Amino acid sequence: MKQRGFEIVTPSQRKFPEETVQLPVRGDKGSAGYDFFSNETAILAPGEQHVFWTDIKAYMLEDEVLSIFVRSSIGIKRGLILSNSTGIIDSSYYSNPGNDGNIGIAMKNITAAPVEIGAGERIAQGIFSKYLVADEDCVQNEARIGGVGSTGK
Numbered sequence: 001m002k003q004r005g006f007e008i009v010t011p012s013q014r015k016f017p018e019e020t021v022q023l024p025v026r027g028d029k030g031s032a033g034y035d036f037f038s039n040e041t042a043i044l045a046p047g048e049q050h051v052f053w054t055d056i057k058a059y060m061l062e063d064e065v066l067s068i069f070v071r072s073s074i075g076i077k078r079g080l081i082l083s084n085s086t087g088i089i090d091s092s093y094y095s096n097p098g099n100d101g102n103i104g105i106a107m108k109n110i111t112a113a114p115v116e117i118g119a120g121e122r123i124a125q126g127i128f129s130k131y132l133v134a135d136e137d138c139v140q141n142e143a144r145i146g147g148v149g150s151t152g153k
Helices: 072-077
Strands: 005-008 034-037 042-044 049-053 056-059 064-070 080-082 087-090 104-109 115-117 122-130
Touching (some): 104 122
Antiparallel strands (some): 005 056, 049 104, 080 104
8 A cells, every 4th residue: 555655647737748757756865855856947036936846746644744845955055945935735635636736846036146947956855744633623625626725715
């Protein structure tokens, strides 16, 4: 039985169907995070935000989450931050009907100069972890019905 991992989204949901998708990998045995790669070359102007679609989806157990963080080298050396500070990929995002769980990484340039990200460059890292629920847990919906932002509708 599969517990957690990564897959390429269905061909109809890929943003870069002509590109070879590289699944996330850990840098070494002691790395907590799985590095995500850019499928495109993009230049972010000062203050500009850009969504890097990975064409990857993550599967995990129901009580787990994949948290997305900017890689240190991108944040410290290049001045890019995640637009939402930390990306949260819920287990229900996997294979959702809105976008098949395609993970988008929104980055913002907080420097005064343009920053270029190259195709194949490592831009973010994802860490799987367990989460807890409150005693009197109450959910708004029994199931996810769409992609980004769909659980708040």
